[in-house]
Amino acid sequence: MKILHTADWHLGKRLYKHDLRDDHVRFLDWLAETIEQREIDVLLISGDVFDTTNPNDGSMSLYYQFLTKMLPLQRKIIITGGNHDSASKLNAPRELLRHLNIHVVGCTNGDCREEVIRLATGSTDLLVAAVPYLRDADLRQSVSGQTYEDRLEAVRMGIRNHYERISDFCHTEYKDVPVLAMGHLYVNGASISPESEREIHSVGGQAAFSSEHFPGGFNYVALGHIHVPQKIGASDTVRYSGSPLPLSFSERNNHHQLLELTVENGQVTAVETIPVPRNRTxxxxxxxxxxxxxxxxxxxxxxxxxxxxxxxxxxxxxxxxxxxxxxxxxxxxxxxxxxxxxxxxxxxxxxxxxxxxxxxxxxxxxxLSYLDVFARRLDNAQTEGNDRELLLETYKQLYRLVTEQSALISHEDSANTLS
Missing domain, CATH: 3.30.370 (Barnase; Chain D)
Incomplete structure (x- = not known):
């Protein structure tokens, strides 16, 4: 079985006022050709399909045009939600897409059966633990009197427990079947792009989640969220594919790539780098x-x-x-x-x-990012030390809650309009 690992497309991305639609069109055309030519069986997209939780019509059109182009090839596609994605928008057509061999997991509902996808090609059997971006609300409940460190530890343990439940489920329900995990989070030690990832310290980044926290039962971990392609820790099997095209000027010298995995006899026997052609300097x-x-x-x-x-x-x-x-x-x-x-x-x-x-x-x-603006406000107030760190982290949490709630309200309004 041949598997292609990619992430962080960010359809709808703009560099300042310049639209990157043409860049994405050429990438997606090349991707479809590559999947056909290299006889890829499974495509994994580990989050941040879109750049915003409310993608415009052009971005949605690109997404569905690509999926439509893949249908005659009869490949399997697994898509998980990222922190930039609206889980409700990704999940809306999931039942229809499932009949087309396209599996979408926009967010977690705590049911392992919804996140574990079994694939079979010829004599090869494989499980994919399609774990989306895990939000604070998915991981912990606020407790009055908790310290900042207590909250971070709760997030860290929430991520770890989620992956452990998935791993236990896979190895209990499907004995001796290899398992690949997907994830969209910051793993401690990862190199980041200074501009496009200034806000990277979200779930996982705050809690300094480490590669050692992933359970040992995964044959490969296909990560998204970091735009720089890289291995994590000492293992060759915990990897970020990186973004397929530069999303900021700080990423102009990145070596953009996809990762092709070969699974044989229950093992990942090879991981090959496929460079993505550069269409723009x-x-x-x-x-x-x-x-x-x-x-x-x-x-x-x-x-x-x-x-x-x-x-x-x-x-x-x-x-x-x-x-x-x-x-x-x-x-x-x-x-x-x-x-x-x-x-x-x-x-x-x-x-x-x-x-x-x-x-x-x-x-x-x-x-400026929302964090730049708030940091300048703290500068003006001469706020430093632990107070500054606590205020920044609290502001990040409030910002995520507001944006997630806004995306949910937008989806509900659209649904009410249609009904």
Whole structure:
């Protein structure tokens, strides 16, 4: 049996204001061809199919077009929900998709039978423990008087217990059948992308979940959530596939890939890396204005399907009207270049604001994550030490609760409208 492990597609993702739809179209076309050419039996997608819990029509269309394209190939597909996905939107067509050999687990309901999928190809029998992203509410109940450390330990034990229940169920109900697990979480020690994963310390990240916490009964653990492809711990069988295309400029040099597993005689006998073709180049150019202009002028057309995207950061020592004027002219000069300027910013190094060492001109709210905004509020209040850490973690929990509740309300409103 040949299995393909991928994750973190983030359909609907934008780099600043630039839509990555064309990048995703080319990736999905290539993926369908690869599955056919390499005679893949099973496709695993370990969470974050979409970039937001309320994906637009274009993102949904890409998703269903890909699934439709896979139907004539008669491959098995297993999709789990990630922290960016709406569990209700993923689960809505699950009963229909199940009849098409497409299994979707958007969220957990605590029933192991809903998350364990048995596959058989020829003489090979295999179980897949399709564990989605586990939210706080899935793992623990708040208890009055709990310390911050107690809450983190409860999350850590909740994740561990969930996987142990799944493992026990598999080996009790299906003796001597190999088991692959899926997961969407941060495992301690994983390398992250500094921009697109600034908010990575969610469930699992807070609790410093370790690879040793996975039960020993899994032959392979197919992870999502981290965009950098990597092995975890000393084992070759606990892996992040990484994202298939760069989702931030900090990921521009990542080696994007898929992982092909071969299962024979109840064992994973090989794990092969399949590089994902790069359809677009990302560039970051920073420095004084004249240096930036020189670097932009040296960018040559790249023989790729899509134009190069460039992130520009102009750093000047002193704030002057001349610097601002020349910066605005720079943007106009390259408006019709062979590449696209996705974002340009101007920084004056001699200005101080609050506790920051740099004054950033032209910074907009969309440039910042919700954690950046809250961190600046804490800076202004001069909140440091344990109080700052506790407030940040509490704010993350509140943010997740609000966004998850908002997604649920949106789904219920849509259902009421249809009815």
């Amino acid at each position: 990302l560039r970051h150019v920073s420095g004084p204005l004249e240096y930036v202009r020189e670097m932009l002028g040296s960018i040559e057309s790249v023989d790729e399907h899509l134009p190069t995207l460039v992130e520009v950061l102009v750093e000047e020592e002193n704030e002057t009207l001349s610097a601002r004027t020349h910066f605005e002219q720079l943007q106009r000069d390259y408006a019709d270049a062979s590449f696209l300027v996705a974002k340009s910013r101007l920084i004056f190094k001699n200005r101080l604001q609050g506790l920051e060492s740099l004054y950033v001109a032209d910074t907009h709210l969309q440039d």
